[in-house]
Amino acid sequence: MGVRDRVDEFCARYRLRLPIVQAPMxxxxxxxxxxxxxxxxxxxxAGVVLDSPVRIADWAARFRAGSAGPFQLNIWIPDDPAEDAATAQRQAETAREFLGRFGEPSEPGGASxxxxxxxxxxxxxxxxxVSSIMGLFPPEYVRRLAERGIAWFACATTLDEALAAQEAGANAIVAQGLEAGGHRGTFDPDSAEHTAVGLFALLPRLADHLRVPIIATGGIADGRAMAAALALGASAVQVGTALLRCPETAISKEWSSALDGLAPEATLTTRAYSGRLxxxxxxxxxxxxxxxxxxVPARYPTQRQLVAQWRRGTPDGLDRVNVWAGQSAAMAREEPAGEVVARMWRDASALLAAD
Structure with missing residues (x-):
């Protein structure tokens, strides 16, 4: 199947005019x-990992009040409990002690x-x-999604993960390259540092072995990268960092400034915010x-809970928000999101037509 056929089929399936999915940040x-x-x-x-059911319902209602278009809701698959509880406890204690350099914490927050x-x-x-990251939904939930006519997009960082998701019933695979900002989608949280495949190596690897459509994500911020991803086997792209500085996203000035001109090699992988890489x-x-x-930061979700506790206290030098940044951060513009995605597809279409 050619590039245009793949793209047209995907867009028709999900009622899209252009093959761009907003990353659920x-x-x-x-x-x-x-x-x-x-x-x-x-x-x-919307990324709803931190949201209550009421907030999830409210977000969906607010979206539908402004658009009849399609949207996805994304959630993390919970980690298995730490096998070595004593080690996990020691990591939590040392992380708490280290956070002391950033001021005094408040009282612990409520449950996740x-x-x-x-x-x-x-x-x-x-x-x-409904999309997943860091693992697979239980079979019963996959069945219920299908009964409701809701597609399942599963994030994968390797072929093994992608094949497991396809076998479990995923309707599409979100192929996440190491360039991506925010959390890594590896199924095994402890192997994330060693599972570092670039998007343009990952895409043909997956395209040669999968039956379901592939959505490329990681470092895609303009039409050139989009055209390359589609040429390598993707049916659509997922874009996150490129949209962070858009006025509709409304991130803090500090976060936006940190992205301005940020070189790809300057971004860092870290567990400091949540315990996940x-x-x-x-x-x-x-x-x-x-x-x-x-x-070593505490395991998730302990590290996230500790950081939240310090943020509610009197932090000195602790980031007020998680300053995520993909390797394409310098290409993010302060312009309306609709213009960003329209320009990406227009430029990508011109490049694909030229070939």
Whole structure:
């Protein structure tokens, strides 16, 4: 199947005018951003890993008030409990001690949202797509998604992960290259540092072995990268960092400034924010955790809970938000999201037509 045929088939299946999916960036995906992407012809998105069922329902309602287009809801698959509880406890204690250099914490916060309740809320919201990262949904939930006519997009960072997701019933694979900002989607949290495949090596590897469509993500911020991803076997692309500086995203000035002109090689992978590996801007806080005397961050979700506790306290030098940044950060522009995705597809289309 040729590039145009793949793209047209994918767009027809998901009611898109252009093959661009907004990345579901938890904490940076207000309905206004998803509406702008959907109204431009793409697919909006929300990352709901931190959201209660009420917030999930509210986000979906606000989106539908502004657009009749498609959207996806994304969630993390929970980690298995730590096999070595004693080691996990020691890591938590040393992480807590290290965070003391950033001020005094507040009281611990409440419990994280319940995964099963979040899954029920996503079913009730009835998006076009429910997507997963860091693992696979249970078979019973996959069956219920299919019964409701909701597609499942599964993030994968290797062929083995992608094949497992395809076998489990995923309707499409989100192929995440190491260039991507935010969290790595590896199924095994402890292997994330060693599972570092670039997108343009990963795409043909997956395209040669998968039956389901592939959505490319990681470092895609203009039409050139989009055209290359489609030529290598993707049916669509997923874009995150390129949209962070758009007015609809409304990230903080500090985060936006950190992305301005940020070189690809300057971004860092870190567990300092959540305990799971992610790619971020090199803020003083992130760099502190890579110093020789720095401890290993606590496992997820303990590290995230500790960081939240310090943020509610009196932090001194601790980032107020997670300053995620993909390797294409310098290409992010302060312009409306609809213009960003429209330009990407226009430029990609011209390049593909020239070939």
């Amino acid at each position: 938890a904490g940076a995906c207000p309905p206004e951003l998803a509406i702008a992407v959907a109204e431009a012809g793409g697919m909006g998105a 949202p319940d995964f099963d309740e979040q899954c029920e809320a996503m079913l009730a919201a009835a998006p076009a797509v 992610g790619r971020a801007a090199p803020t003083p806080y992130v760099r502190a955790w890579s110093e020789p005397e720095a401890p």
